[in-house]
């Protein structure tokens with residue numbers, strides 16, 4: 647069974663070590679332990695935590711295999727930011743910043759990722775208050791945070807400095823793109839969602855119309 651898990655992970659994320667798989671499993675256990683006390687994700691999704699959240703996050707890796715500086719907005723229980731941090735933690739120069747305003751969720755991320763020695767900086771603050779303190783990353787991620795027009799407002803300051811965004815979106819992403827089209831210009835690549843039925847939107851060169 648564990649071999650199946652390992653193969654499945656590598657098919658989604660690209661090559662990873664067995665130590666990394668062990669770290670992801672440890673994260674999963676801690677997540678379930680904390681989720682019995684605080685709301686880390688929709689309870690209905692917990693029985694399929696591995697696919698619905700962990701693999702769904704890991705599928706970003708092949709879209710930015712060389713990136714070492716990531717910023718995850720509205721991380722919640724750590725998706726996708728915590729999973730990316732674990733996947734790249736054995737690289738020498740990696741750093742993933744996670745911004746999550748809910749203090750209980752941020753405490754879970756702080757405690758669990760520190761124990762795993764994942765290269766993370768957790769900010770228990772609102773995104774809007776972090777622009778001065780967080781340097782532009784190579785990659786910005788955000789999953790289930792906000793519709794695109796609001797998301798673009800949130801990421802704009804970092805995008806202006808050259809960041810690229812990889813955004814999980816659901817089936818109605820076309821409507822969100824249309825709603826953004828009057829106010830924003832950007833380069834777009836739509837990547838197939840290998841885990842769910844949505845899409846990963848890759849956004850570059852975002853600026854106001």
Ligand SMILES: C[S@@+](CC[C@H](N)C(=O)[O-])C[C@H]1O[C@@H](n2cnc3c(N)ncnc32)[C@H](O)[C@@H]1O
Pocket residue numbers: 687719720721722723724725726745746747748751771772773774788789790791
């Ligand atoms: C629906 S959850 C998604 C969590 C995670 N990204 C996932 O996909 O499972 C959205 C999270 O964003 C956080 N959030 C919403 N607005 C925020 C803001 N302005 N600044 C920081 N965190 C925010 C909420 O506290 C919540 O944990």
